[in-house]
Amino acid sequence: MTNFKEEYKKRVTFAIISHPDAGKTTLTEQLLLHGGVIRKAGTVKGRGSNKMASSDWMAIEQQRGISVTSSVLQFNYAGKRINILDTPGHEDFSEDTYRTLMAVDSAVMVIDSAKGIEPQTRKLFEIVSKRHIPIFTFFNKLDRDGRQALDLVDELEKTLGIQAYAMNWPIGSGQVLQGIYDLQRNKFIQYDNVKNPDQSVYNESMEEIELLKDAGNQLDEDKVLRGAQTPVFFGSALSNFGVEQFLTEYLKYAPSPSDKATIDHKEVQPDNDQFTGFIFKIQANMNPNHRDRIAFVRIVSGEFKKGMDVTLARNGKKLKLSNVTQFLADERENIETAVPGDIIGLYDTGNFQIGDSIYTGKQKVEFEPLPTFTPELFNRVIAKDVMKQKSYHKGIRQLVQEGTVQLFESWHGQEYIIGAVGQLQFEVFQFRMANEYNSQVIFEPLGKKIARWIKPDQLDEKMNTSRSILMKDQQDNPVILFENRFALNWFVDKYPDIDLESKL
Numbered sequence: 361m362t363n364f365k366e367e368y369k370k371r372v373t374f375a376i377i378s379h380p381d382a383g384k385t386t387l388t389e390q391l392l393l394h395g396g397v398i399r400k401a402g403t404v405k406g407r408g409s410n411k412m413a414s415s416d417w418m419a420i421e422q423q424r425g426i427s428v429t430s431s432v433l434q435f436n437y438a439g440k441r442i443n444i445l446d447t448p449g450h451e452d453f454s455e456d457t458y459r460t461l462m463a464v465d466s467a468v469m470v471i472d473s474a475k476g477i478e479p480q481t482r483k484l485f486e487i488v489s490k491r492h493i494p495i496f497t498f499f500n501k502l503d504r505d506g507r508q509a510l511d512l513v514d515e516l517e518k519t520l521g522i523q524a525y526a527m528n529w530p531i532g533s534g535q536v537l538q539g540i541y542d543l544q545r546n547k548f549i550q551y552d553n554v555k556n557p558d559q560s561v562y563n564e565s566m567e568e569i570e571l572l573k574d575a576g577n578q579l580d581e582d583k584v585l586r587g588a589q590t591p592v593f594f595g596s597a598l599s600n601f602g603v604e605q606f607l608t609e610y611l612k613y614a615p616s617p618s619d620k621a622t623i624d625h626k627e628v629q630p631d632n633d634q635f636t637g638f639i640f641k642i643q644a645n646m647n648p649n650h651r652d653r654i655a656f657v658r659i660v661s662g663e664f665k666k667g668m669d670v671t672l673a674r675n676g677k678k679l680k681l682s683n684v685t686q687f688l689a690d691e692r693e694n695i696e697t698a699v700p701g702d703i704i705g706l707y708d709t710g711n712f713q714i715g716d717s718i719y720t721g722k723q724k725v726e727f728e729p730l731p732t733f734t735p736e737l738f739n740r741v742i743a744k745d746v747m748k749q750k751s752y753h754k755g756i757r758q759l760v761q762e763g764t765v766q767l768f769e770s771w772h773g774q775e776y777i778i779g780a781v782g783q784l785q786f787e788v789f790q791f792r793m794a795n796e797y798n799s800q801v802i803f804e805p806l807g808k809k810i811a812r813w814i815k816p817d818q819l820d821e822k823m824n825t826s827r828s829i830l831m832k833d834q835q836d837n838p839v840i841l842f843e844n845r846f847a848l849n850w851f852v853d854k855y856p857d858i859d860l861e862s863k864l
């Protein structure tokens with residue numbers, strides 16, 4: 361028997377945040393290779409040209425039932441047990457991507473060193489940064505001709521507003537890559553595949569390194585743990601260069617599972633004997649023959665034991681957790697125990713909602729709700745068959761409750777408008793309305809909009825124009841959908857005293 365109070369300290373639960381094509385899949389694969397989970401590169405699903413489009417994704421969901429194998433990857437390395445949570449990008453970028461970031465204790469930000477900070481990286485960074493959790497930066501593709509290291513670090517600090525500390529420094533890049541200099545151990549690590557040995561590149565970089573040592577930021581572990589400073593690494597995931605150093609140093613500074621706040625402002629510590637957890641994602645089965653879903657639970661405290669009885673905080677319902685799964689690189693496994701930091705999947709027949717808390721024992725534990733995020737894409741929804749109003753409304757209500765999309769209504773009248781952060785959410789919504797509620801829906805795309813909430817007492821109906829559409833959210837709070845940034849700025853100029861609020 362292992363003692364969960366010791367065991368959980370070995371857990372490192374994180375997500376990789378990046379813009380598509382920066383190298384997240386390649387780095388993940390290298391980490392799995394180091395962890396001995398896979399033996400050769402190219403085995404992680406959905407990489408490169410094989411990346412799944414949303415339509416493929418649905419087809420695959422249909423064939424295989426629920427495809428969650430790549431949602432959480434687990435491996436052991438250097439005495440730690442690492443859980444990597446997948447944050448889908450590309451076509452399957454969605455609110456799930458954001459919510460997953462609520463279940464990690466740290467994040468690794470992968471940046472293409474030829475491109476620097478890209479839009480999706482910035483969005484994901486903002487979400488992680490609001491939680492003040494540690495962020496580690498990996499500048500990837502050093503084997504390609506990229507931008508100057510100083511320039512990249514400068515951009516990182518300025519655009520993201522975080523202090524950077526170089527853990528290593530590149531000696532050249534692309535055609536003249538010589539290696540990296542490990543600033544922790546004061547050691548030069550040569551690139552295996554130097555094309556053009558070049559002493560001048562070496563000398564120049566060494567001068568930069570001397571400068572960094574004299575005048576650069578100092579590593580401040582306290583700041584790292586608060587997310588105020590990011591340790592920065594350079595390397596090439598594809599050529600497995602700098603990856604091991606990254607992994608070793610990362611595991612040295614990455615935090616073990618942290619405590620979590622409840623709605624009554626108490627902190628639940630991981631070593632608390634009471635088992636607690638919260639649901640951050642629900643994956644519905646796309647196959648109409650299998651109505652089951654999987655609820656992803658992040659364990660916060662105590663030890664999970666198969667068959668244990670828990671209470672669902674939202675409604676006091678008692679449930680037995682017998683059908684539970686944990687995730688490995690290429691298979692799902694039934695599990696007997698799990699500890700704080702781990703993610704378990706509960707087969708769900710409709711009991712759970714995103715944000716739900718579960719706990720054992722008598723003491724009720726309800727965690728702070730998960731944040732909602734500002735949707736960016738909008739569609740007007742219309743029922744194709746007016747005779748099926750009942751199932752149409754029921755479907756919308758339930759799918760919105762599950763967090764599939766966000767629902768708004770026009771300020772006057774009965775129009776439904778749904779919002780999402782990614783296109784896939786609409787497709788899933790449409791598919792499930794048809795398959796589970798027998799209700800065909802038609803979309804009238806409103807396209808990309810900037811949503812801002814305003815206080816009800818500041819509302820003036822004159823604000824409702826063709827370029828700033830007035831709506832209400834599910835709590836009847838007024839929201840304005842701005843056509844674009846220009847329309848937003850125009851509004852701010854016209855109504856300087858009105859507070860506009862975005863969600864996370």
Ligand code: GDP
Nearest residue numbers: 380381382383384385386408501596597598599
């Ligand atoms: P993701 O979209 O962030 O998961 O990116 P991938 O890992 O799929 O990588 C995108 C492309 O960049 C693929 O063609 C990779 O082979 C390539 N790539 C990833 N890392 C490196 C690297 O270190 N060097 C080079 N030259 N290419 C890389």
